[in-house]
Amino acid sequence: MYNVVMIALFGAPGAGKTVQGQLLARKYGWDWVSSRDLLLSLSDKSVTLALNHGMPIDNEKSVRVLFSEIEKLGRNNLLNKAVLDGFPMNVSQIYAMVENGYLEYLEGVIVLRVPRGELWKRLVERKRADDTRVAVERRQDLYERVTFGMLHVLKENGIKIAEVNGQNDPEDVLERIEEKLGEWGIVAKKQYEKIDK
Numbered sequence: 001m002y003n004v005v006m007i008a009l010f011g012a013p014g015a016g017k018t019v020q021g022q023l024l025a026r027k028y029g030w031d032w033v034s035s036r037d038l039l040l041s042l043s044d045k046s047v048t049l050a051l052n053h054g055m056p057i058d059n060e061k062s063v064r065v066l067f068s069e070i071e072k073l074g075r076n077n078l079l080n081k082a083v084l085d086g087f088p089m090n091v092s093q094i095y096a097m098v099e100n101g102y103l104e105y106l107e108g109v110i111v112l113r114v115p116r117g118e119l120w121k122r123l124v125e126r127k128r129a130d131d132t133r134v135a136v137e138r139r140q141d142l143y144e145r146v147t148f149g150m151l152h153v154l155k156e157n158g159i160k161i162a163e164v165n166g167q168n169d170p171e172d173v174l175e176r177i178e179e180k181l182g183e184w185g186i187v188a189k190k191q192y193e194k195i196d197k
Contacts, residue, residue, distance in 0.1 A: 002070065002071070002073065002074025002080075002105060003074055003079050003080060004070060004073050004074045004079075004080050004081075004082065004105045005079065005080070005081045005082075005105060005107050005186065006033075006070075006081070006082045006083070006084055006105050006106050006107060007081075007082075007083055007084070007106070007107055007108050007109070007110060007181065007186065008083075008084040008087060008088070008106060008108075008109045008110070009021050009083060009084065009085055009109075009110050009112065010109055010110070010111045010112065010147060010150075010151075011111065011112035011113075011114065011143075011166060012114065012116075012119055012139070012140045012143045012144070013119065013123060013136055013139045013140055013143065014114065014118075014119035014120070014122040014123040014126075014136075015112040015113075015114045015119065015166045016112055016114070016122075016166050016170065016173060017085045017086065017112060018034065018085055019170050020110075020112065020166075020170065020173060020174060020177060021034070021083040021084075021085040023170060023171075023174050024083050024174070024177065025083055027174075028081065028187065030080075030081040030082055030083055031073055031080060031081070031082040031083070032082070032083050032085060033066075033069050033073075033082050033083065033084050033085060033087065034085045034086060035062065035065075035066070035084075035085060035086030035087045035089065036051060036085075036086055038065040038066070038069060039051060039057060039061070039062065039065060041065075042061065042065065044061065046058070047061060052135070053135050053138075055138070056089075056090075056142065057089065059089075059090070059092050059093060059096070062087070062089055062093060063093055063096045063097075066084075066087050066088070066093075066097075066102075067100060067102060070082075070102055070105065081186070084106075088150065089146070090146045090149075090150065091146065091149045091150055091153050094150060094153050094154060094157075095153070098157060103157055103159070106154075106159055107159075107160065107184060107186055108159060108160035108161065108162065108180075108181075108184050108186070109151070109154060109159060109160070109161045109162070110162055110164055110177050110180060110181075111147075111151070111161065111162070111163045111164065112164055112166035112173070113163055113164065113165055113166055114166040114167055115167075116140065118167060119136075119140065120133075120136065123136055160184055162180040162183075164176045164177055164180060178190075
């Protein structure tokens with residue numbers, strides 16, 4: 001058994017998962033676990049090609065790198081908290097986490113909601129090589145298809161899920177996420193002073 005608590009960030013390409021994951025990790029001293037970075041570290045041409053063209057990634061490879069990372073996080077006696085950016089990717093990966101006992105470390109899922117028009121604007125601005133219009137639309141369609149099923153299975157397994165408006169300034173979005181994490185007891189809940197008028 002590992003001493004690990006994880007939250008996962010879900011969102012379509014451009015929703016701000018990476019920005020928010022890094023902000024949370026930096027602010028609270030958590031680990032940021034990026035599916036893209038871990039998969040690219042495999043130096044597997046087929047995986048890199050799939051990532052760059054918005055195609056599905058081989059489940060076995062994705063699950064292997066995630067499980068390896070969780071084991072790495074749990075190798076000491078300290079409580080490690082981690083933000084998963086891009087994991088799990090589909091229902092099959094959730095079932096693999098259940099079968100291997102890893103889902104018990106997932107405390108909750110934050111779903112970042114951003115309209116498609118705003119998503120495309122953000123992707124154009126970040127100028128990443130794999131953000132062609134065709135690849136982006138393919139990734140967005142794939143995300144929408146698989147997310148409904150994923151959220152259903154996660155709910156069935158008792159995982160907390162919260163939707164957060166991913167628009168506006170990143171700090172505003174972070175505050176919304178922190179509010180949810182406070183409700184779940186993962187971060188300290190803010191105390192608001194009551195003012196009598």
